[in-house]
Amino acid sequence: MLKTETISVAASGDIVAVRHAVRRQAVKINLSLVDQTKIVTAASELARNMLIYGGGGEVTLEVLQEGVRQGLRAHFVDAGPGIPNIDLALRDGFTTGNGMGLGLGGAKRLVNEFNIESAPGKGTRVTITRWR
């Protein structure tokens, strides 16, 4: 882990701040334009989920170095109500809000690694990684 940056998400303007921070780090490690776009878009979806369903939270970015390869990892952590059924929440089209139900499943498709930990009353932690 080379460096970290934390952005707190409490309002919709903060989602824009998350997008910009992720873009900045993705450019720094020379991700291709398509890969930059994918991880920025995934981060935008997850930051919005965190705000709408988790009541806000924090995004932490890490630049990873594994041998010669570099990666960008982002953690989305909230202390919200948690997700009772993660498999269902990952399914396209499933939503308990008024969005399109693409956020979680879509974000998962846009990154190389995706991990989610959540339980009712315990909040939600989503981690995504895109390698160069």
Place this chain on the structure above:
Amino acid sequence: MGDFLLVTIQVDMHDQLASALQDDLTNKIAKVNAKGVLIDISSLDIVDSFIGRMLANTSAMARVLDAQTVVVGMQPAVAITLVELGLNLSGVHTALDVEKGMEMLRRHIGIPDLDEDNGAQD
């Protein structure tokens, strides 16, 4: 521009701004009796599900108000990401640039009998 509205999105919009644009645009279409709307997103470096839904909603509302919407200038990296995200923007007409979008609208409006689907290819 005559019967057309041209909207160029030049900033990374937060969600409320995107919603406000959708409402403003829909009101404007009715107010000026626009027959076509061109939304230029060439400056956008991402389109997530929220912006995607805004584009789809605006297009649907315009259609109800008898106006055709064409979204132009989507960057290739954005298109790739959008489809992988799961958004195919079905029902939203697209063109490569403003010029081609204008052509599409002119065709659509110039020949009123033409079936809508023939007048604007995705």
